[in-house]
Amino acid sequence: MAAASNLPSEDQFLCSVCLDVFTDPVTTPCGHNFCKKCLNDYWNTNNQNMCPLCKKVFTSRPELLVNTLFSEMVSQFRQSTQQKASSSSSEQQESRPGEVPCDVCTGTKLKALKSCLVCLESYCETHLEPHLSRPGLKRHQLMDPVENLEDRMCLKHDKPLELFCRTDQTCVCMLCTVLDHKMHEFVPLKQECEGKKVELQKTEAETQEMIQKRRLKIQEVQHNVKLSEEDADREKAEGVQVFTGLKESVERKLKELITTIEEKQRSTKKQAEDAIREMEQEISDLMKRSTEVEKLSLSEDHLHLLQSVQSLNIHHPPPTKDWSQVSVPPASHEGTVRRAVSQLEETLSDMRKTLVKLPMKMLVEVEMKRFQKFAVDVTLDPETAHPRLFLSDDGKQVKRGDVRKNLPDNPQRFTSCFYVLGKQSFSSGRFYFEVLVKENTVCTLGVTRESVNRKGNITLSPQNGVWTIQLMYGNVCYARDDPSVHLPLKSVPQKVGVLVDYEEGLVSFYDVEAAALIYSFTGCSFKEKLLPLFCPDFYGMNSSTLIISP
Template identity: 85%
Template sequence: MASANFLPSEDQFLCSVCLDVFTDPVTTPCGHNFCKNCINDYWNTNNQNMCPLCTKVFFSRPELLVNTLFSGMVSQFRQSTQQKASSSSSEQQESRPGEVPCDVCTGTKLKALKSCLVCLASYCETHLEPHLTASRLKRHQLMDPVENLEDRMCLKHDKPLELFCRTDQTCVCMLCTVLDHKMHNVVPLKQECEGKKVELQKTEAETQEMIQKRRLKIQEVQHNVKLSEEDADREKAEGVQVFTGLKESVERKLNELITTIEEKQRSTKKQAEDAIREMEQEISDLMKRSTEVEKLSLSEDHLHVLQSVQSLNIHHPPPTKDWSQVSVPPASHEGTVRRAVSQLEGTLSNMMKTLVEVEMKRLQKFAVDVTLDPKTAHHYLILSDDGKQVKHGDVTKNLPNNPERFTTCICVLAKQSFSSGKFYFEIQVKGKTEWFLFLGVVRESINRKEEITWRPEDVYWTIDLTNGNKYIAAADPPVLLPLKSGPQKVGVFVDYEEGLVSFYDVEAAALIYSFTGCSFKEKLLPYFCPGHNDDGINSAPLVITPVGVN
């Protein structure tokens, strides 16, 4: 608040009510100066005629006089301040959207440098100067410019929110700590803010980690889409090539079939035409002889008749073919189409084998290292030390009945499980007369304490050899597989997302069977059942072999 000593201090020219440069300054009887509107509003609000500075009470509202000298000094100070503001405004930045404007600037609003929590106003560089020079204003609390300064005041006590109540998790003022929040755990805003900043930094680090993971996942998805597009383009190109070749092969076989039939028909037709031409020639010769004979028989010239008869040699007709033994049967085309289709079938078979060979080479890149899990093995089974072979031992072993172990079905699972993507492995079945029950993959939740039935119910996807010559896919109903010869090594391929399980005869490069449209909802595990020993007849082990090694 300014005192009336007229010293050339900027503090003298600030109204103690509005804390700004005097506007229409007036003097009270006690000698203090105020803005005319400020002192009148003060008296109207308090319903008491009292000086805001010395608290002297006037029994009636006094007459407010204008101190001419002081008013002139204020006018000069205001003009000087405006000149400074005018000269410095060109150097200061105009407030832009999103920035806090100066509350004092009229016309063009300049960017605020600080906000005052006491004045509840924001100031540009020029209008901030009194807070930096006036001793009384230096005690005000300044901060980086913010909007809505009213929100930083306690609504109940009209004091700055300087503290934080940890008990109620809210910002409070000094009066709150002795009234509404007495005995609560209260700390300065700065202390609580530093703790929150540590939490924010941790949250930011976690958020950045989540962002990075998602960016990596986006890259992975984009990479997979690119691979999918490349696979699709390759498959389309291969399909076009294969079906173009197939179409050309069919057209070639069709042309060969038509050519064969037509050539046979032409041969038959030529044979018939030659016979007809020869017979027509004989008919012509015979008709000529018949005409001569008839002419002679009607002649009255006896000498001519006798002489001509000798030359005709009527007792010896001209040589002719015995056509009774000659036959030109219609051409037979029975079996021609079947033989052509059979040849085409052979071509298709070779083409299919080539395709499967290419397909299996591609599957090898999804090869996984599979080892048997002894914790799941039935007590009759014998596993190799490396976990790559299993056979029936005929002798029960004393093993713990842990939850993972099969106790009824004589089988064992792999240690590895798969819940996404594609995987491929190979099993040697050479020398096996039966695999009873299964070979393939099963769901992790398969019941390991009961007998497995033929109904898969989305639990297992396997093939089975029984009685040494019957190959069956464990579908519903079971599918008898028409294999001409038993495989020596079986490849198993699974595409989790596609719902596909395929079995291959590795050496013959032939597809044995595929389960399609499967619904995989949990982990899958490779599954092996070597069958009973059968007095040594079926003693050969199932062997997990390295992929691509014969």
């Protein structure tokens, strides 16, 4: 063990001038060893002949003779080092595509372990050894291996980029802080990277949320397409059943009916496929961005991260459509068969042919059965009720009272008309609800847009965003259209059904018990949310109750 500890160390074979293993070692009169060339070069650049190590001055330049014994020891040390390097190289991994190779290796390039920002070179385990052992090289700045080390140097001052200028949002060197970027705010690259990583993580979360929303929207669209296809199939089957009994002269109308339904379905399906394709493309773009953000957020390369963040523009996600307001509802086929039959009746009447006419009541009954799948649970909103209106605790009944309640005059409350709105609002698809009116002699039912005037008198008309009917004195009814339409009824409605198709622009009212259509507002243009509207007594003549039916 004592002999081993007395073996010369590697530092004893390094020239203190070039910091490399001795080449032609010579000894000065003061006893210090140097490379012959290094010592001559040192003396040639100085006015005095002095020892570079102890600074002893010689009156004349000493004659330099190679130290033979020491030269042999250096040669043995060099051979031993090369053998170790050769053995170590055989154990190291060869550089693969995408990995940084060693800049010093000749022939087969080994995988680099570190890069030096001073030498601007990357080193494998063997060639990295001098940077770990030699005093002069230990001061060099090492980092994980990267390519294009020259890009990490300040182009103006040829110094490593070590700081981040928050004022100019760029990476700078030490000289930049006192010259070009004087009085600016600086932080170390690592500190700035930590902040950027937090932003990247937030961006990643937002991107994933956008992806998830679009996937859910795709599921919704696909589900609606399926419902639309089922609805179309049912409608075609009913159409075939209705027209089967007609003679050959009316078969052309049956084909037109089926063609109309199928064309509408194809249009709906194409609209859905276009929306799905666009959302899938956005998902693909967002996933690509997510991958880039995730990869960048895991990077330990501070400079690369900061430079890439600038181009990635993490604060502004890629342009995408707001899909929250986009809807591809099932195509509406309500009334298709009924309208076709009406046209046939007119045609056959003109032809004066005998035909057993199909009862319209049967067709309306079929349609109304389908409405049930669009039924919604409507409850009254007390925040909108006129102070003279009294609501039940379950929000299903409303009645006009004789006493005006002392209620807060909030912006949602009607103050001039005896109206109350439903809590539920609708901005797409179809919905249906029923109201018991058998005890009422004067009442108003329908839907209104959310922005309807609530503080003054309201003119009931589609132009003002209100679609209603008014029942008066049992069998008198008015549709408040532009202009109002008088609708004499054959019977007094006991229960009124209200159907709204947002995309089709349709509001229809039905006498549920009689299975009869009362009136339809068609060609409506809905641009905001719709809410059910109720008025149990617009003349102040009775105190009956409107009841929202289950």
